[in-house]
Amino acid sequence: MTVLSVNVNKIAVLRNSRGGNEPDVVRAALTCIDAGCGGITVHPRPDLRHIRPDDVRALAATIRGRVEYNIEGNPFASARGAYPGLIELAREVRPTQVTLVPDSDSQITSDHGFDLRNDIPRLKPLVAELRQLGCRVSIFVDAGATEFDEAVAIGVQRVExxxxxxxxxxxxxxxxxxxxxxxxxxxxxxxxxxAVNAGHDLSQANLGTFKAAIPGLAEVSIGHALIGEALYDGLTATVRNYLQILR
Known part of the structure; x- marks a missing residue:
């Protein structure tokens, strides 16, 4: 069955809008795990506008051994302030998977994949380091991407x-x-x-059609729509709805 990895960034957005610790990102992740999801995803950014490095660490300590842990981010974004950089976070917490995404600081959300023809040489040493840390490496690609043989040659194991x-x-x-x-x-x-993962703007409305068209889909990472739908139906029920679609 395709793994549902719940992206909990939006929980952190809500918390950060008010300050303090509520809603609790770790508690939300545990609720999703108890509902049956197979993974938790976070996408820390240097501006700390949602998930923060301390969240990454707290989640790692809590969910280790229970479900997969996927950290997304731009490996070329420089460390600054409390943000130590994506590779350093991976060194600290050793997630199951690191998904490399070419998002710039100015982007509200990820909106394109890597240009594999041009980016493979830059990615090669980073992929090697992540593999040495024991992390599975996935890279974010656009529909229509090619050069997959080159990605395999540098040690990439999945594409999203x-x-x-x-x-x-x-x-x-x-x-x-x-x-x-x-x-x-x-x-x-x-x-x-x-292996093939997928994510961004997937929802209960469009996921079933997508899943039916992609045999062997390994994982979907869903956050924005799932958290939005959970405002109406509750987090546990919403996660279970997604799992039913994936079945």
Missing amino acids: IYTGPYAEAFAEGRVHEQLALCAETARRALHAGL
Whole structure:
């Protein structure tokens, strides 16, 4: 079954808007785990606008051995203030998976994948270091990406397909082209020996269609829609709804 990894960034956004410790990111993650999710995802950024390094550490200590732990981020973003950098955080907490994402400081959210043709040389030493730490390495790619053989050659084990354009097309009733592009990208990645993850703007409305089109989908990372839907139905019920879709 495809693993549901719940991104808890939005819990931290709500907490940070008021200050203090509520809502509690760790408690939210444990609620998702108790509901049956197979992973927790965080995406710390240098500006600390949601998940902070202390959250990354607290979650690692709490969920270790219970579910997979996926840390996303830009490996080229410099350390500053309380943010030690993505690779340093990985050294500290040894997550199950590190997903490398080329987001800039100015982006509200991730909106594109790596250009593998040009970025492979820069990524190579970072992937090697993460593998030495015992982390599975995934890289964020656009639907339509190629050069998967080159990614395998530097030690990448998974790709995460950026599903924002698919979700937008689904909402507008013109899903066929984007869905076919995602499916072909997944096919090429699997053929190269990579496992396939997916994430961004996936929701209860569009996840079933996507899952049916991507045989062998290993993991979906879902945060924004899931937390939004949980405001109406509750976190436990919402996680279980997603798990039912993935079944």
